[in-house]
Amino acid sequence: MTVRIQSEDFDIAAELAALFAGRDDMGAIVTFSGLVRGGDVTAMTLEHYPGMTEKALQKIEAEANARWPLKATLILHRVGRLLPGERIVLVAAASQTRHAAFEAASFLMDYLKTDAPFWKNEEHADGTSAWVDARKADSSAKARWR
Amino acid sequence: MTVRIQSEDFDIAAELAALFAGRDDMGAIVTFSGLVRGGDVTAMTLEHYPGMTEKALQKIEAEANARWPLKATLILHRVGRLLPGERIVLVAAASQTRHAAFEAASFLMDYLKTDAPFWKNEEHADGTSAWVDARKADSSAKARWR
Amino acid sequence: MRIRYFAWVRERVGRAEEEVQPTTPIATVADLADWLATRGPGYEAAFADRNRLRVAVNQDQADFTAHIAANDEIAFFPPMTGG
Amino acid sequence: MRIRYFAWVRERVGRAEEEVQPTTPIATVADLADWLATRGPGYEAAFADRNRLRVAVNQDQADFTAHIAANDEIAFFPPMTGG
Numbered sequence: 001m002t003v004r005i006q007s008e009d010f011d012i013a014a015e016l017a018a019l020f021a022g023r024d025d026m027g028a029i030v031t032f033s034g035l036v037r038g039g040d041v042t043a044m045t046l047e048h049y050p051g052m053t054e055k056a057l058q059k060i061e062a063e064a065n066a067r068w069p070l071k072a073t074l075i076l077h078r079v080g081r082l083l084p085g086e087r088i089v090l091v092a093a094a095s096q097t098r099h100a101a102f103e104a105a106s107f108l109m110d111y112l113k114t115d116a117p118f119w120k121n122e123e124h125a126d127g128t129s130a131w132v133d134a135r136k137a138d139s140s141a142k143a144r145w146r
Numbered sequence: 147m148t149v150r151i152q153s154e155d156f157d158i159a160a161e162l163a164a165l166f167a168g169r170d171d172m173g174a175i176v177t178f179s180g181l182v183r184g185g186d187v188t189a190m191t192l193e194h195y196p197g198m199t200e201k202a203l204q205k206i207e208a209e210a211n212a213r214w215p216l217k218a219t220l221i222l223h224r225v226g227r228l229l230p231g232e233r234i235v236l237v238a239a240a241s242q243t244r245h246a247a248f249e250a251a252s253f254l255m256d257y258l259k260t261d262a263p264f265w266k267n268e269e270h271a272d273g274t275s276a277w278v279d280a281r282k283a284d285s286s287a288k289a290r291w292r
Numbered sequence: 293m294r295i296r297y298f299a300w301v302r303e304r305v306g307r308a309e310e311e312v313q314p315t316t317p318i319a320t321v322a323d324l325a326d327w328l329a330t331r332g333p334g335y336e337a338a339f340a341d342r343n344r345l346r347v348a349v350n351q352d353q354a355d356f357t358a359h360i361a362a363n364d365e366i367a368f369f370p371p372m373t374g375g
Numbered sequence: 376m377r378i379r380y381f382a383w384v385r386e387r388v389g390r391a392e393e394e395v396q397p398t399t400p401i402a403t404v405a406d407l408a409d410w411l412a413t414r415g416p417g418y419e420a421a422f423a424d425r426n427r428l429r430v431a432v433n434q435d436q437a438d439f440t441a442h443i444a445a446n447d448e449i450a451f452f453p454p455m456t457g458g
Contacts, residue, residue: 034375046374047298047299047302048298048374049296049298049348049351049367049369051351052348052351052352052367055351055352056353077374077375088375089374089375109375112374112375113372113373113374113375114371114372115353115372116372116374116375117298117348117367117369117372117374118372118373118374118375119298119299119369119370119372119373119374120373120374121299131299131300131370131373132373133370133371133373134370134371134372134373135373
């Protein structure tokens with residue numbers, strides 16, 4: 001179980017390699033990468049609540065490990081100002097079977113969206129900026145795990 | 147849309163980078179990596195049906211693209227003799243939203259398991275080897291997409 | 293009491309954190325929000341619509357009915373939008 | 376007719392592929408399997424239980440009722456186990 005918040009970019013392959021080094025007991029690894037989308041958005045700044053963020057993510061991760069027989073999990077979230085195409089988040093879940101890995105990774109993302117103290121501010125091409133509103137779809141996505 | 151069969155290992159980060167290079171229209175990327183599990187298995191040899199394999203995988207990929215609004219998909223499958231801990235398969239699905247990416251990647255794996263002409267032969271610690279039987283769980287996993 | 297503000301709540305209040313010593317009796321987060329809202333136009337704007345606010349007490353999610361004490365760290369922020 | 380065998384079907388038959396000219400009339404994959412099964416003990420073992428066999432005609436999945444012609448490529452193999 002690993003949780004990390006950082007402003008620097010990360011290397012997916014290196015992160016996975018570190019997590020799974022020397023182990024051959026995990027047959028299935030699912031990763032989710034979230035990227036800044038372009039279009040009208042020219043940059044995005046991620047603010048968070050240091051201390052609470054780590055606590056919330058560890059709670060989410062522990063919950064996933066309690067629900068599925070996972071061999072390893074990883075939550076890596078960036079903060080600060082990011083440009084379109086840049087990575088925001090990497091979540092990974094490893095298990096012996098693919099369904100547990102898919103479900104756990106999906107669960108981690110749904111909970112992260114609603115329960116981890118991050119806020120996004122988007123800069124637009126016209127020079128304005130705005131805080132991103134929480135999406136109703138995210139709370140209903142979380143609700144399906146109850 | 148990319149489909150590749152090869153005996154060499156692959157670099158997840160490099161594969162993703164190639165697929166998504168210069169694009170900022172995909173917010174969500176889900177990957178599945180399948181690894182050879184150790185334990186009683188000392189090696190695994192993957193046989194396939196050259197020609198049909200590519201055709202079957204392209205069909206599976208086209209079906210996923212017809213079902214979900216995907217920005218990119220990747221299916222990379224190794225053949226030949228692999229040792230515990232080695233990568234067998236990499237599937238990736240990119241979309242604007244995470245649910246489409248999760249569902250498509252899960253769909254690709256379920257179809258790949260039942261509809262792509264690969265066969266696994268396992269070598270055991272006692273020197274014997276055996277062809278892996280198809281699992282009933284895999285056909286029922288596929289059935290849920292009907 | 294240590295108070296922290298994030299995202300547009302921070303912007304409206306005009307600061308990220310502060311130590312406060314409320315001049316009215318404070319039993320719950322709601323009491324604290326009522327008192328903070330009296331501290332100026334920025335605070336008033338930040339606390340105008342509680343349905344848009346979320347709360348944490350000592351870095352755990354809580355709600356406006358949560359009881360709080362002098363040494364607690366209370367945070368106010370909009371619904372989270374990570375991932 | 377070009378025939379291909381994979382996995383344990385290949386091992387039992389003792390070859391990966393061959394060109395055959397059946398000596399009996401062949402309309403379907405089932406007819407072909409019947410004829411192949413007569414070609415020796417390895418073939419007989421390979422085709423003993425059709426429930427364990429899968430078929431492709433010209434590199435598309437098919438079944439034993441599929442009609443086939445002289446120029447087709449027919450493959451016999453166990454259920455697939457990729458991924």
